[in-house]
Amino acid sequence: MQVVWLRSSLALRDLQAFIQHTVVYCKMDPKLKKTKNSSSNSANSPDSTHSSFPFPDEVLERVLSFLHSHKDRSSVSLVCKDWYNAERWTRTKLFIGNCYSVSPEIVARRFPRIKSVTLKGKPRFSDFNLVPQHWGADVHSWLVVFAKVYPFLEELRLKRMTLNDESLKFLATSFPGFKALSLLSCEGFSTDGLKAIATHCKNLTELDIQENGMDDLGGGWLSCFSENCSSLEVLNFASLNSEVSFDALEKLVRRCKSLRILKVNKSITLDQLQQLLVLAPQLIELGTGSFQQELTPLQYEGLGIAFSNCKNLQTLSGFWEDTSLHLPVLYAACPSLTFLNLSYATLRSGELAKIVAHSPNIRRLWVLDTVGDKGLEAVGSSCPFLEELRVFPADPFEQDLHHGVTEAGFLAVSHGCRKLHYVLYFCRQMTNAAVATIVQNCPDFTHFRLCIMNPGERDYLTNEPMDEAFGAVVKTCTNLQRLALSGLLTDLTFEYIGKYAKNLEALSVAFAGSSDGGMQCVLQGCPKLRKLEIRDCPFGNAALLSGIEKYETMRSLWMSACNVTMSACKLLAKEMPRLNVEVMRDEGSDESQADKVYIYRTVAGPRRDAPPFVVTL
Amino acid sequence: MEGVMSHGNDLNLKATELRLGLPGTDESTSKNNKRTANELVKNSELLNGKSDAKARDGETVPASKSQIVGWPPVRSFRKNVVQPKKTEAETGNFVKVSMDGAPYLRKIDLKIYKGYQELLKALENMFKLTIGEYSEREGYKGSEYAPAYEDKDGDLMLVGDVPWDMFMSTCKRLRIMKGSEATGLGSGV
Numbered sequence: 079m080q081v082v083w084l085r086s087s088l089a090l091r092d093l094q095a096f097i098q099h100t101v102v103y104c105k106m107d108p109k110l111k112k113t114k115n116s117s118s119n120s121a122n123s124p125d126s127t128h129s130s131f132p133f134p135d136e137v138l139e140r141v142l143s144f145l146h147s148h149k150d151r152s153s154v155s156l157v158c159k160d161w162y163n164a165e166r167w168t169r170t171k172l173f174i175g176n177c178y179s180v181s182p183e184i185v186a187r188r189f190p191r192i193k194s195v196t197l198k199g200k201p202r203f204s205d206f207n208l209v210p211q212h213w214g215a216d217v218h219s220w221l222v223v224f225a226k227v228y229p230f231l232e233e234l235r236l237k238r239m240t241l242n243d244e245s246l247k248f249l250a251t252s253f254p255g256f257k258a259l260s261l262l263s264c265e266g267f268s269t270d271g272l273k274a275i276a277t278h279c280k281n282l283t284e285l286d287i288q289e290n291g292m293d294d295l296g297g298g299w300l301s302c303f304s305e306n307c308s309s310l311e312v313l314n315f316a317s318l319n320s321e322v323s324f325d326a327l328e329k330l331v332r333r334c335k336s337l338r339i340l341k342v343n344k345s346i347t348l349d350q351l352q353q354l355l356v357l358a359p360q361l362i363e364l365g366t367g368s369f370q371q372e373l374t375p376l377q378y379e380g381l382g383i384a385f386s387n388c389k390n391l392q393t394l395s396g397f398w399e400d401t402s403l404h405l406p407v408l409y410a411a412c413p414s415l416t417f418l419n420l421s422y423a424t425l426r427s428g429e430l431a432k433i434v435a436h437s438p439n440i441r442r443l444w445v446l447d448t449v450g451d452k453g454l455e456a457v458g459s460s461c462p463f464l465e466e467l468r469v470f471p472a473d474p475f476e477q478d479l480h481h482g483v484t485e486a487g488f489l490a491v492s493h494g495c496r497k498l499h500y501v502l503y504f505c506r507q508m509t510n511a512a513v514a515t516i517v518q519n520c521p522d523f524t525h526f527r528l529c530i531m532n533p534g535e536r537d538y539l540t541n542e543p544m545d546e547a548f549g550a551v552v553k554t555c556t557n558l559q560r561l562a563l564s565g566l567l568t569d570l571t572f573e574y575i576g577k578y579a580k581n582l583e584a585l586s587v588a589f590a591g592s593s594d595g596g597m598q599c600v601l602q603g604c605p606k607l608r609k610l611e612i613r614d615c616p617f618g619n620a621a622l623l624s625g626i627e628k629y630e631t632m633r634s635l636w637m638s639a640c641n642v643t644m645s646a647c648k649l650l651a652k653e654m655p656r657l658n659v660e661v662m663r664d665e666g667s668d669e670s671q672a673d674k675v676y677i678y679r680t681v682a683g684p685r686r687d688a689p690p691f692v693v694t695l
Numbered sequence: 696m697e698g699v700m701s702h703g704n705d706l707n708l709k710a711t712e713l714r715l716g717l718p719g720t721d722e723s724t725s726k727n728n729k730r731t732a733n734e735l736v737k738n739s740e741l742l743n744g745k746s747d748a749k750a751r752d753g754e755t756v757p758a759s760k761s762q763i764v765g766w767p768p769v770r771s772f773r774k775n776v777v778q779p780k781k782t783e784a785e786t787g788n789f790v791k792v793s794m795d796g797a798p799y800l801r802k803i804d805l806k807i808y809k810g811y812q813e814l815l816k817a818l819e820n821m822f823k824l825t826i827g828e829y830s831e832r833e834g835y836k837g838s839e840y841a842p843a844y845e846d847k848d849g850d851l852m853l854v855g856d857v858p859w860d861m862f863m864s865t866c867k868r869l870r871i872m873k874g875s876e877a878t879g880l881g882s883g884v
Contacts, residue, residue: 206765
């Protein structure tokens, strides 16, 4: 009998259907079952003994079409040859967490029927300028292959990829049924590329442009949508600054009756926003434009009414610039909100307190630290269902301790919001005792990202390192998947992590640890670790090499400004041919130092597009 | 793993010793001239030392500490967008207040009041008078004083008609009107 492990996130209904079909067909008369001609099997299928599930392929394929999670599909494909084949014929969504772990050709050979692709490129630390320009992750070579093999491609979601306007034009003209484009943290393109998308993609349902390093050459792209285009469901151009034609936008919103997500940019004024809301009261997610305009009492009232008519609104974001002026217009919409993103609004505690008082059903809240501990106290008392809190620093380089939030704010939230399981918290001071109390209050953390902004900062009350804080986190929060460390940390923190964090998948380390032992503890103790990123730590070759067998089970390892040398990297590369060991050296540093090391598993061999400053060993 | 031993020069096996000591104690000097974790720790300890003495008095830590690339880990997009208006927070929103017949003007900070009630009470205290209750229809009837303000367009407006937040941003100066002029303003039309 074969056993297949599936993620518990598989919908119950899907699972029931799956089991039902499996049981029924197991009982079928074997004479009625026939298998597909095995010449269609690709060279890549795993070795298998004779399958003990003699289903007709069509049946197995039907059954497997219930599976959507790519992790489940990976498990399923490992069962036997027949299952591998059935899975590859039924997969329609491709998720590639590291674009260099596989090549477009390999993907094309294995999966013939892909309609949706998600591709992630550069290492996460590239968001913080640690990866030089022109590093790679260009999507074009993928698009060329897709155009040949998946002409019916409908969706493309890119994160930290590089693409230029030519690629966007190629995308827009190569896939007649293209529907959804999402770009997050990408770079290399401009609004001219968006023009091509708007012009050529007649069935576009989604255009989602977020926080990219792109050139905003003007808002003319919005006017490129044809008057026949009425299929848009998602339009997000919040991060573009140029003025768009309000007339074009208004007409677009008017004819796209299925629009459910609309996030406009700063150029849209409040009275324009009101007009849009009147046209689209069905919106589920709204990103406001500028909130700064002065309104007459009549306009003010009209805006309030428009908001109260949006009965389905669950997410609010935007709020660029100084917004305290007109926040009360939102109050009518607040009770139905589940996600409130105020992370671009420099709100004070009182203003936040008033908003959250109207928003008791909030599950996710993003704010700036201008709200202070007092603002967070209000959150603690008003939002009992809060699951996720992110507090961003308004002025990250400000040294003054009197700005921002402290341990007090975090504590207050943990007292009132017991369901909290995701936190990203930027602060300037913290104590071990506070963190211990916080995780006592909220033991269900799955994502704990604490950033004490001064590197190597101690517990400000006891002057001790912050080891016990993170020790408490990993001991108490047994479901912890993602952890980001900060403050003064010795190897003890890593001992704790290795000993207790058995479900940890992603770890981010900076300015921490005392010796190689720290990193070794983590590599040896965390069985589910997939992503490890380390900067400015005293971990050297022994630490690197202690994980020699582990790296193939991980997506990637990043180490920069540590004590790793070229010789150890070369050794690692030699012993593990299925890893790419890439080294980047800083200007003027010692020949033997491996300043930046990026190691990842791959079936595609060394990459052929590496720039001169990236050396693959 | 014979390969490891032959590269003994590069591997500091002592470094793999598990120690519970704090960083910065008996570490061999690093080969490169970039900041190591230890240097940064020393930096921050130095700053902590200074800040212990001064931070509670509100003095800022010296800006001599250079910024580290990519730290704090905030996306560039986010860094560029937010410009907190600190100066406004510190200086407040002071407007002049004149009273008909008074020899000199006063100044108040609108930011410290939460609403009209507090503002009017403060004015009553400051000028030793009674302004009374606001009503949309009658203004401040029953009092010989009416609080008015000059808005951004230069028009003289009765205090209390618009929401407080809107008032705060549009009010340029306050004027407490007295006598017949005051009642003229407040009388229903």
